[in-house]
Amino acid sequence: DVKVTQSSRYLVKRTGEKVFLECVQDMDHENMFWYRQDPGLGLRLIYFSYDVKMKEKGDIPEGYSVSREKKERFSLILESASTNQTSMYLCASSLPMDTEAFFGQGTRLTVV
Amino acid sequence: GQQVMQIPQYQHVQEGEDFTTYCNSSTTLSNIQWYKQRPGGHPVFLIQLVKSGEVKKQKRLTFQFGEAKKNSSLHITATQTTDVGTYFCAGHTGKLIFGQGTTLQVKP
Numbered sequence: 001d002v003k004v005t006q007s008s009r010y011l012v013k014r015t016g017e018k019v020f021l022e023c024v025q026d027m028d029h030e031n032m033f034w035y036r037q038d039p040g041l042g043l044r045l046i047y048f049s050y051d052v053k054m055k056e057k058g059d060i061p062e063g064y065s066v067s068r069e070k071k072e073r074f075s076l077i078l079e080s081a082s083t084n085q086t087s088m089y090l091c092a093s094s095l096p097m098d099t100e101a102f103f104g105q106g107t108r109l110t111v112v
Numbered sequence: 113g114q115q116v117m118q119i120p121q122y123q124h125v126q127e128g129e130d131f132t133t134y135c136n137s138s139t140t141l142s143n144i145q146w147y148k149q150r151p152g153g154h155p156v157f158l159i160q161l162v163k164s165g166e167v168k169k170q171k172r173l174t175f176q177f178g179e180a181k182k183n184s185s186l187h188i189t190a191t192q193t194t195d196v197g198t199y200f201c202a203g204h205t206g207k208l209i210f211g212q213g214t215t216l217q218v219k220p
Contacts, residue, residue, distance in 0.1 A: 033208060040121060042200060042212035043155070058207065090154060098143050098204040100157040
């Protein structure tokens with residue numbers, strides 16, 4: 001069965017902390033995505049990666065960076081967490097060529 | 113950048129009524145996908161439409177892709193309480209962009 005696993009379900013961090021959100025997929029997918037979900041705004045794309053060490057900015061990359069050193073793992077980094085980054089973060093993966101995306105269970109991050 | 117707009121944001125229906133959500137893109141899409149997110153869950157893929165004017169059905173759900181490949185709709189006939197959730201469209205133009213979603217509430 002297809003699996004995308006996010007390292008934490010809930011996370012509380014302090015303003016200014018460096019935060020790492022980890023995502024691992026076991027399907028040998030080339031594409032991986034990070035979204036944030038906020039009420040009324042849907043899923044907004046932060047970054048995506050179509051291959052190891054390759055990344056592209058999504059619609060809201062400011063304040064975030066990503067790392068993809070291995071095909072199965074895609075990390076989202078908040079360089080200096082701020083309260084406006086409190087949100088639900090969703091990781092997804094897919095095969096190339098516009099195929100369906102599989103989502104992780106999400107990480108609800110609260111920055112205090 | 114590319115935008116995918118979805119309306120309405122919320123819809124409350126009586127069980128047995130029909131429901132429709134609409135999706136519009138600012139650019140032509142290579143394909144459109146639909147996802148459902150149950151309360152407390154994560155988005156789950158429902159279907160993908162690729163061809164201009166394409167119509168697909170899954171039981172009570174009917175999906176359409178516009179002739180210009182810039183809009184799409186999802187219609188549910190005779191809603192049931194199990195249809196509750198948020199429905200998202202997502203368009204592909206090299207990256208996967210989601211609409212804001214339509215949250216469906218069904219009153220038994």
